[in-house]
Amino acid sequence: MLQEADIGVGISGVEGMQAVMSSDYAIAQFRFLERLLLVHGHWCYRRISMMICYFFYKNLTFGFTLFWYEAYASFSGRPAYNDWYMSCYNVFFTSLPVIALGVFDQDVSARLCLKYPLLYQEGVQNILFSWPRILGWMSNGVLSAIIIFFFTTNSIFNQAFRKDGHAVDYEVLGVAMYSSVVWAVNCQMALSINYFTWIQHFFIWGSIALWYIFLVVYGSLPPTFSTTAYKVLVEACAPSILYWLTTLLVVVSTLLPYFLYRAFQTRFRPMYHDLIQRQRLEGSETEISSQTEVSSELPAQVEIKMQHLKANLRQRNQ
Amino acid sequence: MPGSDSTAHRSKSRRPKYSQFSQQELPAFKLILTPGYVISTFIVVGLIFVPIGLISLFASETVVEIVDQYDNECIPKDFRDNKVEFIKNKQTNKSCTRTFTVPKQMKSPIFIYYQLENFYQNHRRYVKSRSDKQLQSKKNAAHIRECKPMGETDNKDPIIPCGLIAWSLFNDTYGFSVKGKDLKVNKRDIAWGSDKNYKFGADVFPKNFQVGDVGGKSLNSSIPLSEQEDLIVWMRTAALSTFRKLYGKIEDDLQANDVITVVVENNYNTYDFKGTKSLVLSTTSWIGGKNDFLGVTFITIGGICLFLAITFILLYVIKPRPLGDPSYLSWNRNSTPTPGR
Numbered sequence: 001m002l003q004e005a006d007i008g009v010g011i012s013g014v015e016g017m018q019a020v021m022s023s024d025y026a027i028a029q030f031r032f033l034e035r036l037l038l039v040h041g042h043w044c045y046r047r048i049s050m051m052i053c054y055f056f057y058k059n060l061t062f063g064f065t066l067f068w069y070e071a072y073a074s075f076s077g078r079p080a081y082n083d084w085y086m087s088c089y090n091v092f093f094t095s096l097p098v099i100a101l102g103v104f105d106q107d108v109s110a111r112l113c114l115k116y117p118l119l120y121q122e123g124v125q126n127i128l129f130s131w132p133r134i135l136g137w138m139s140n141g142v143l144s145a146i147i148i149f150f151f152t153t154n155s156i157f158n159q160a161f162r163k164d165g166h167a168v169d170y171e172v173l174g175v176a177m178y179s180s181v182v183w184a185v186n187c188q189m190a191l192s193i194n195y196f197t198w199i200q201h202f203f204i205w206g207s208i209a210l211w212y213i214f215l216v217v218y219g220s221l222p223p224t225f226s227t228t229a230y231k232v233l234v235e236a237c238a239p240s241i242l243y244w245l246t247t248l249l250v251v252v253s254t255l256l257p258y259f260l261y262r263a264f265q266t267r268f269r270p271m272y273h274d275l276i277q278r279q280r281l282e283g284s285e286t287e288i289s290s291q292t293e294v295s296s297e298l299p300a301q302v303e304i305k306m307q308h309l310k311a312n313l314r315q316r317n318q
Numbered sequence: 319m320p321g322s323d324s325t326a327h328r329s330k331s332r333r334p335k336y337s338q339f340s341q342q343e344l345p346a347f348k349l350i351l352t353p354g355y356v357i358s359t360f361i362v363v364g365l366i367f368v369p370i371g372l373i374s375l376f377a378s379e380t381v382v383e384i385v386d387q388y389d390n391e392c393i394p395k396d397f398r399d400n401k402v403e404f405i406k407n408k409q410t411n412k413s414c415t416r417t418f419t420v421p422k423q424m425k426s427p428i429f430i431y432y433q434l435e436n437f438y439q440n441h442r443r444y445v446k447s448r449s450d451k452q453l454q455s456k457k458n459a460a461h462i463r464e465c466k467p468m469g470e471t472d473n474k475d476p477i478i479p480c481g482l483i484a485w486s487l488f489n490d491t492y493g494f495s496v497k498g499k500d501l502k503v504n505k506r507d508i509a510w511g512s513d514k515n516y517k518f519g520a521d522v523f524p525k526n527f528q529v530g531d532v533g534g535k536s537l538n539s540s541i542p543l544s545e546q547e548d549l550i551v552w553m554r555t556a557a558l559s560t561f562r563k564l565y566g567k568i569e570d571d572l573q574a575n576d577v578i579t580v581v582v583e584n585n586y587n588t589y590d591f592k593g594t595k596s597l598v599l600s601t602t603s604w605i606g607g608k609n610d611f612l613g614v615t616f617i618t619i620g621g622i623c624l625f626l627a628i629t630f631i632l633l634y635v636i637k638p639r640p641l642g643d644p645s646y647l648s649w650n651r652n653s654t655p656t657p658g659r
Binding site: 028072073074076077078104106110151153154155157158159160161162163164165166167168169170171172173174193194195196197198199222223224227230231235236240241242245246248249252253256259260262263266267277278281 | 332342343344345346347348349350351352353356359363367370374383427429431433438439440441442443444445450451454510511512516517554555556557558559560561562563564567600602603604605606607608609611612615616619622623626630633634
C-alpha cells in the first residue's frame with residue numbers, strides 16, 4: 001500500500017523498519033504527520049513550484065538577449081557574450097539564489113501553517129503551479145530580455161561611452177548586457193521571495209559580486225585565453241559612468257512590471273498566504289481564525305466534488 | 319500505540335540536536351508588500367531617477383557632434399550609376415572635398431570618428447578570421463589556421479597579420495583645415511592600452527600584407543604592429559552593424575560658425591554591400607558622446623514611478639478593502655457566499 005500510494009509515509013517504531021524502508025517519508029511518531037503535511041508539505045509545494053517557474057524565467061531572460069542580438073548580427077551565430085560568461089551563468093552567477101529559494105524559503109512560518117490548515121489547500125488545488133502562472137513567469141522572462149536588450153543597445157549605441165572618446169565595441173556591449181542580466185535576474189529573486197535570512201542575502205548579493213570578481217580574474221588571464229574579456233572591466237567598463245548608469249536603468253526598468261503586478265495582486269487578489277502574512281504583520285490574527293473556526297463547511301470546490309462522488313456512488317449502488 | 323508513550327521511559331532520547339539552521343528557524347526579515355512599502359518604493363525610485371535623467375540629458379546636450387555622410391556625394395556625377403566600378407578602378411581620382419560649419423564652440427580634444435553602417439563586423443565567420451597568437455609574437459608567425467582564406471599567399475608564405483578582419487582595414491583618409499590653416503590630427507593613443515601593450519606584439523612586423531587581392535589599407539612593414547594604431551582600432555570588432563571607430567583627435571578648439579574643409583580620400587569600397595560611410599566630429603562630456611536615450615528613459619521611468627505612486631495612493635484611499643476577507647479566496651470566489659461569513 002505504501003508503494004501504491006502517491007506518497008507513502010512510514011513510521012519507524014518498535015515493530016521494525018520494514019514500513020520505513022518502503023516508504024517515501026519516514027517519521028518517528030504518528031503525531032509528526034500533522035507537521036509533515038501542513039508545514040513541510042506546504043513549504044515544499046511552494047518552493048518547488050517557485051523554483052521551476054523561476055528557472056524558466058532566468059534562462060529565458062538570458063537566452064532571449066542572445067536571440068535578439070543574433071538578429072543584429074545577421075543570424076551568423078556569433079553569441080553576444082564571451083563563451084566563458086555563458087558557461088558560468090547557470091553555475092556561478094544564478095545557481096546559489098535558486099538553491100536558497102528551493103531549500104530555505106518560507107512564505108508563512110511553521111506556527112502559522114499549523115494554525116491555518118486551510119493553507120494546505122493551495123497545494124491540493126494546484127494554485128501555485130497552474131498554467132497561467134507558468135506562462136506568466138515565462139512571459140516575464142521574454143519581456144525582461146526585450147527590455148534589457150533594447151535599453152542597453154540604445155543607451156550604449158555607437159557613440160563614445162567614456163570621456164576619453166573610445167567608441168563602443170563588442171566586448172563592452174557584451175559585458176554591459178550580461179551585467180544587466182545578472183543583476184536583473186538576482187534582484188527578481190530578491191523580489192519574489194519574502195524570507196530573508198543571512199543565507200539569502202549572502203547568496204543573492206554574493207552571486208552579483210561574484211560576477212564582477214570573475215570579470216576581473218578572467219580578464220587578467222593572458223589574451224590568448226581570455227580573448228575578448230581581456231581587462232574589459234578594469235580598463236574599459238569600470239571607469240565609464242555610462243556603463244553603471246545603464247545597468248541601474250535597465251535593472252529597475254526590468255523589475256518594474258513584476259513589482260507592479262505584485263503590488264496589485266497582494267491588494268486586489270490576495271492569496272491565502274498573502275492574507276495570513278498581512279494579518280501576522282498587523283497582529284490581528286483573531287479576525288481570520290474566528291472565521292475559519294466558525295465555518296465548518298468545506299471549500300466550495302471540495303463540496304461540489306463530494307456531491308459528485310456521492311451521486312456516482314448512489315448510481316452504482318442502484 | 320507502541321513507541322508514542324514509551325519515549326519518556328527510554329533512557330536514551332533519539333531526538334536530534336536542535337539548531338536554528340536545521341529547524342529552519344533562522345532569524346529572518348520578512349518582506350511583505352504593504353501599501354506603505356509600495357508607495358515609498360515608487361516615490362524613492364522616481365525621486366532618484368528624474369534628477370539623474372535630467373543631469374544625463376543635460377550632459378548629452380552639451381556634446382557638440384557633426385555627422386557628415388559622404389559616400390554618395392564623394393562619387394563624381396558620371397559614376398553615380400556605377401559606384402562599384404568607380405571605387406575598384408585604381409585610375410580614378412578618389413579625392414573629394416567636403417565642407418561644413420561648426421554649430422557651437424567645440425573644446426579640445428575633438429574626436430574624429432568614421433562611422434560605417436550595414437557593415438556586420440559582428441558576423442561569426444568574420445570575427446573568427448584572425449590569429450591572436452600571430453599578432454602577439456614573432457615566433458607564432460605560422461599560426462594561420464583560423465585565418466583562411468586570408469592565411470597565406472599562393473607561395474604558402476604566411477600573411478602577417480592574417481585574416482579577414484585585418485585584410486578589410488578601413489582606408490579612407492581625412493585632412494582637415496579651417497580658415498585656410500591645416501588642423502593637426504593626433505593619431506596616437508587612439509587604441510586601447512591593453513591592446514597595444516599585450517595583444518599586438520612589438521616584434522611583429524607586417525609581411526605579405528595586401529598582396530594579391532586588396533581589401534583595404536596597406537601597412538608600413540617597418541612599423542611593428544603595436545604601433546599600428548589604425549589596425550589595432552579596426553581589429554577590435556564592433557558590436558552592431560552601425561558603428562564608429564576612432565580615427566584621431568584634434569587638439570585645438572573650434573569656434574562657432576567656423577567652416578571646416580575636409581579632403582576625403584574615398585578609397586573604401588562599401589558600395590558592394592550597400593553600406594554607408596560618414597565622418598563624425600564630436601566632443602565628449604563625462605557621460606561620453608551624444609546620446610539622449612539614457613537621459614530621456616531615466617526621466618520617463620522616474621515619471622512613471624511617480625505617477626504609479628500617486629495612483630496607488632488614490633487607490634488605497636478611495637477603495638479601502640477590509641483585510642482578511644475570505645470571500646476573496648480563489649476557491650470561494652466561483653460560488654455564492656455561504657452563510658456565516
